[in-house]
Amino acid sequence: MSTVETATRKPPRRPKPAPGSRRTSPLRVLGMVVVLLFTAFNVFVLYWLLASSFKTPVEIFTQPFQLPRQWFVVGRPLRNFIYAWSQAGFGSAFLTTVLLVAAAAVTVVLISAPAAYALTRLGFRSSNGMTNFIAVGMGVPFQTVIIPLFVGMSEVGLTNNLFGLYLIYVALSLPFTVFLLTGFFRSLPDEMEEAAAIDGASPVRTFVSIMLPLASGGLITALILNTIGLWNETLLAIVFLQDNANFTLGRALFTFYGAASYQSEYGGLIAGITIVVLPMLVLYVVLARRIITGLTLGAGK
Template identity: 75%
Template sequence: MTATADRTGARADRPVRVPPRKPKPAPVARGFHPLQALGKVVVWLFTALNAAVLYWLVTAAFKSPIEIFTKPFALPSYWFERGQPFRNLSYAWNNAGFGTAFLNTVLLVAAASVVIVLLSAPAAYALTRLGVRGADGLTNFLAIGMGIPFQTVVIPLFIGLAKVHLTDNLFGLFLVYVALSLPFTTFLLTGFFRSLPDELEEAAAIDGASPARTFFTIMLPLARGGLVTGLILNAISLWNETLLSIVFLNSNSTFTLARALFAFNSAATYQSEYGGLVAGVAIVVLPMLVLYVLLARRIITGLTLGAGK
């Protein structure tokens, strides 16, 4: 009984734990907030506007010119009643040269995006993991290069490519795309390689692996999310690029989609072929829009991871 009393007394002497105070909610979470409501209204209005534009683009691609101007938001009927629902798309694809331009764009964008990532990955790894002298300064130099508008270097690039006979040439445009996209992609990938643990490299060095083998077999697979993000962002950017293709491409056989659409604009306006013109816009816009919708989560996650580390 004495032992029991001692234990009971010891328990009684213990200080009573006070439960932690419930955290106060954030100021914005306390009911109605004017700025939060205004922000939601702006976001929803912007979303509704973009949805309306997308609806108009898709429906207008199947309409006659008269329907486009007189019934902008009605469903298409003219070409459907005549059994030619895809007439505008067929006209843009065959008569306006969008078929060849589509193939050129796919090959050019795919090749350029892959090469950009293949060159940027070793550069980012060297700047962040190999202890290169002046790595921080080089990284800042890349960031500065990202802020230079590429419009300022168009004339020197054109003169340089003209001297080696690479104007009006898809390979010449490929070189320009790769050169102008390397700073951004390298800067993006530095965040991913910097986030990887040092213990992996130390273990690989103890096992006798060279820096090159460590990069290709260990670090590169771990940075797969960053590589995919860089690949997707470059593909979207290069697919929609217009100015460089206008400057460097002149022949119909070398046109990209953006260049073919620019050339088709004048002819379609002169011929009142507005249905085919809108169909051409849809051919340019919709593939990348679908790609972004399907991979938006991966893109946002990749950018957040690279920036947060």
């Protein structure tokens, strides 16, 4: 190569940085502002909820943003919570919700895990089509099937029945959970299955002894997400439960809303909302890192 050509050759062009990769990028600044404002708003709402749950109705309306005082002065700081727990039947509803949600969430994961494994690891020719078909279930709003569900469940005597609501919870949660777990099973190494096959392990033994422990992060993530979603569910409980003895927390709160509003018992009403919201909020704060890590792992592979 001649010296002239070497001298006239232009250096390679530097690639442009990705959008938002610069520290002073306007897009990054705008995103941070939006995130901070959204976080501040949610923290403010949480503060108002917790503070109002310890206030009298007069304090809620006249001093909405100040710290509670009157119930602490008279020595009854938990009065609103005691009222909601006893008058709204939150005691039995809390136990019912815990048992129902735990049973439904565990059942969903137990059914979805082998289904996702079969779709992703056993080499079915139509596995991609079946996965897409199952994913379609996530796009169907469950509100559109409430009337057919109610008619069908009433025909077999499963309305106003916790077992019937349990079946509905499991059925409606399966599409999302199967779709979520397929990402985890796809990310697992093939070498482990090949080694198990060489050792003579059956597909069932390979799944139970090798693949399930490797996918434990995804299983826990699916279990937590189903627990949070089913705990906060209210519409199905309103439609399918009529007996007070079978009420879940969401259903009991809906009934309590009418009575508390009629009696102007807004402190007890907000305390009831706090009882419903706080357990899942604490669960998410404690396990947020595991949930985000699990979702990122499943989506990234």
